[in-house]
Amino acid sequence: MIQEMPIGLLLINEHSRNGKANKQQALSLLTAQGIQVIEPEPHDRRNSSEIILAYADRIDMVIIGGGDGSLNAAAKGLMHSGLPLGVLPLGTANDFARTIGIAHDLTLAVKTIAAGHQRPIDLGEVNGHPFFNVSSIGFSATLAHHLTAESKKRWGTFGYALAAFKLLKQSRPFSATLEYDGIAEKVKTVQVSVGNGRFYGGGMTVEQSAAPDDGRLDIYSLEVAHWWEMIALLPALRRGTHGRWRKVRTLSTTAMTLTTRRPHNINADGELIGQTPARFSIRPHAINVFAPEG
Numbered sequence: 001m002i003q004e005m006p007i008g009l010l011l012i013n014e015h016s017r018n019g020k021a022n023k024q025q026a027l028s029l030l031t032a033q034g035i036q037v038i039e040p041e042p043h044d045r046r047n048s049s050e051i052i053l054a055y056a057d058r059i060d061m062v063i064i065g066g067g068d069g070s071l072n073a074a075a076k077g078l079m080h081s082g083l084p085l086g087v088l089p090l091g092t093a094n095d096f097a098r099t100i101g102i103a104h105d106l107t108l109a110v111k112t113i114a115a116g117h118q119r120p121i122d123l124g125e126v127n128g129h130p131f132f133n134v135s136s137i138g139f140s141a142t143l144a145h146h147l148t149a150e151s152k153k154r155w156g157t158f159g160y161a162l163a164a165f166k167l168l169k170q171s172r173p174f175s176a177t178l179e180y181d182g183i184a185e186k187v188k189t190v191q192v193s194v195g196n197g198r199f200y201g202g203g204m205t206v207e208q209s210a211a212p213d214d215g216r217l218d219i220y221s222l223e224v225a226h227w228w229e230m231i232a233l234l235p236a237l238r239r240g241t242h243g244r245w246r247k248v249r250t251l252s253t254t255a256m257t258l259t260t261r262r263p264h265n266i267n268a269d270g271e272l273i274g275q276t277p278a279r280f281s282i283r284p285h286a287i288n289v290f291a292p293e294g
Helices: 019-032 048-060 070-080 095-099 106-115 139-146 147-157 157-167 225-238
Strands: 007-010 036-038 060-068 085-089 117-127 129-131 135-140 174-180 185-188 191-194 217-222 248-253 255-258 265-268 271-275 278-290
Touching: 007 019, 007 048, 019 060, 019 106, 048 070, 060 070, 070 085, 070 095, 070 129, 070 271, 070 278, 085 095, 085 106, 085 271, 106 278, 117 135, 117 191, 117 265, 135 139, 135 248, 139 157, 139 191, 174 217, 174 248, 185 191, 185 217, 185 248, 217 255, 217 278
Parallel strands: 007 036, 007 060, 060 085, 085 278
Antiparallel strands: 117 129, 117 278, 135 191, 135 265, 174 185, 174 255, 191 217, 217 248, 255 278, 265 271
16 A cells, blocks of 8 residues: 655745745755645745645645744644654754754754654743743843844844844833732843743743743843843853743743833834733643654
8 A cells, every 4th residue: 555645735934034045945855755745835925824724734744944933923823733753953043943842953943843752841921922932021022023024034143243232221110910820020121931841932931841832921021220230140041941040030931921111012022002001811632742752
């Protein structure tokens, strides 16, 4: 009996850092691994989720080449279709790929998809908008607003650092109320981050034990008064040990509401998706992703 080749809908974001340059290689590698690839028409102006739902009845998987923003754009389509996701990390930071152990080498990433091992993962949700890694209010949202696609493509993760340094001295604490598990806490903070996965922002760590399939949101609030305290915190933020600092509030929950006196932008996986108030929740095992075993 001849086994039919699995059919994958390939969505490559050619505006991502390595998308356009690696598209043909990705096509060749997928075909060599026995995956039949189809792509939407070049003139198709629908968003990724709409395209996924339109093709859902004739494909076996969705393969996305790009960064975390590209994955975010496809999240609703993946949830509603139930199709497994293959990740080709062709963006700038590729934090989700790092979280679940997908190699940044394109050949190895394609082999992970072809191997067929699927891992169920959670998605965070803020005001009805799903996210893979982190949603934040404060400094990171301001950074996302100022960090252009051109600078990310040109400078890579160094672009994050460059833009962050320019904005750091201008950052000011703001007042917010965090409501979760029957508790209401008033805070003065420069940033509140709500994490589903482990990594975000080019290698920062939400919490050192965070996992994208633990059914929890890991949250921290940076309650520092001076910009130079943020610099001192950087090593701990990269390791995920910032919760040990006296001026960092941490908590783990399944739902939280954040309100502010004036509207603040909400960042989800590097994209601005609206303004506060922000209502966070978790969708356990919302989608399946091709990932390395173990």
